[in-house]
Amino acid sequence: MLSQPTTIYTDSARAIQTVSSEGVTARNKHFDIRLFKFHEVQQLGIVQFTFVSGENNAADSLTSALPESMHRQLLTMIGPSATLV
Numbered sequence: 680m681l682s683q684p685t686t687i688y689t690d691s692a693r694a695i696q697t698v699s700s701e702g703v704t705a706r707n708k709h710f711d712i713r714l715f716k717f718h719e720v721q722q723l724g725i726v727q728f729t730f731v732s733g734e735n736n737a738a739d740s741l742t743s744a745l746p747e748s749m750h751r752q753l754l755t756m757i758g759p760s761a762t763l764v
Contacts, residue, residue, distance in 0.1 A: 684721075684724050684725055684726050684727040685725065685726050685727070686726075686727050686728075686729050687726055687727070687728050687729070688729050688731040688736065689728060689729075689730065689731065689736075690730070690731055690733045690736045692730055692731060694728070694729055695728045695729075696722060696726055697710075697714065698714065698717045698718050699718070699721065699728070700718075706750075715718070734749075736753070737753050737754075737756035737757050741752075
């Protein structure tokens with residue numbers, strides 16, 4: 680068992696709000712059942728969802744079309760072994 684929750688960073692405040700809310704609402708009743716599992720594991724303290732701004736979200740360099748300067752900046756956040764091709 681983990682002594683502390685695994686942190687999942689996201690730049691979507693709405694995603695954090697949705698996962699943190701309890702129960703089915705008119706706005707989320709169509710969501711996949713996996714969303715409710717995220718809520719459950721957060722409530723159990725297994726994971727913790729944390730907001731990170733897009734400018735500080737290193738994963739954006741892997742998932743978004745970015746200007747080269749922003750791409751380079753985010754690559755440095757990933758680690759020293761990250762290089763540009």
